[in-house]
Amino acid sequence: MATPTPQAAPPGGLRERKKQRTRDALIRAALELFTEQGYEATTIDEIAEAVNVSQRTYFRYFANKEEVAFAVQEMVEARFLQELRERPADEAPLTALRSAVMTAWDEIGSAIESMVPVELHMRAYRMIESTPALVAAHLRRSSDLEEQIAQLIAGREGLDVDADPRPRVVVAAFCGVMRVAGKVWGEGQECSVASIRRLTQSYLDHIGPAIADTWRDR
Amino acid sequence: MATPTPQAAPPGGLRERKKQRTRDALIRAALELFTEQGYEATTIDEIAEAVNVSQRTYFRYFANKEEVAFAVQEMVEARFLQELRERPADEAPLTALRSAVMTAWDEIGSAIESMVPVELHMRAYRMIESTPALVAAHLRRSSDLEEQIAQLIAGREGLDVDADPRPRVVVAAFCGVMRVAGKVWGEGQECSVASIRRLTQSYLDHIGPAIADTWRDR
DNA sequence: TTGTCAACTGTCAGCCACTGACATTAGCCT
């Protein structure tokens, strides 16, 4: 799986490409089936069969049934974290967070599209929000991500998350806003990546004034 | 017209009492097994066998494996909501929330003890926090409860939760504090109900000053 | 080219969570 394979990124050997294709096919088939007939009503056998692999193979790519539903989000989050790690150290926390998202969105669009159509991803997002079992998983994932971001921000500032509450607070506010942006996007019609980028920007623009010292001046 | 119930309030019929006993026994056995050997490592067959009922009977009391782990919390939350509904309408939202918790704790102690030893409940709480599958369920439950409370508060104030953000904001702050109090309690040694009541009170006492205008005076 | 190695996959057997159908038991009420 993630063994030290010294190969290029795009080509990477026939084997590697085949694996990637199978993985993408599984994700695509799963999301298609989930959104069409519902998550619970879809069996892993169906997904596997749609891609012409055995059920066992599915479980070699994804640890469980949920995981495939979050594959795209997983990728988006990883890119964001990477972007955040690369922000210059002298940026203020909220600025770094904001810049990381905005920069990330620019390239994420095509990254998503190379996995599944954005429109399918949007339908999948809505499906998650309306499936109790997936809502739970989603919350847990969000909570984990938030913690990771908080650790990262604390690291940048040389703080300890357990000693100083500020990292967690900033990150909580940031993630809260991102969550709302995501929700609004999911409820809207515009399913383009550009629209969520615009939404994100607009919402983040409100966070500064709300937190800044000028707050008290109203 | 006349109530033909020749029995006291608590019993209420042999059948009813038997059911209650079975339910309590299932909860107790489950928590005992979960905390001793872990959640995943415990099968429902084991729980059922410990109470001398069939697996099928377990599923007539609880919808799934998780549910039994949250039975006590479920009860606590129900009591709190009931208490909140009974608060006078002219109380300010945060005051009503605060009063409801504090009042609820007074009676909840014995209510918990009548189900399982408080010490077991505390171990169960810790077990939940360290079991990924249960963390997810816990988050989802919390999120649901928060929404219910927000609706209730909005109702008291004659507001619409979707139109006015204030109900959700107050409730979010309140629940956040409650969550922290619960977490601190779980990490501490003192497993008495009195201690969590004290913790709750102390934490809630900080909410006012933190929100009030005097904040800027530090 | 070919042979070896390692990775990937399929098959099979099995555990466990969960459910519907039906038979059986046991409170409840007249």
Add this chain to the structure above:
DNA sequence: AGGCTAATGTCAGTGGCTGACAGTTGACAA
């Protein structure tokens, strides 16, 4: 006492998930 019905047990089956083993196929060197 006997009928009604809720509670329980039994059975069979589905689907998520895993370990073990064997077959296949890409990678790489001789």
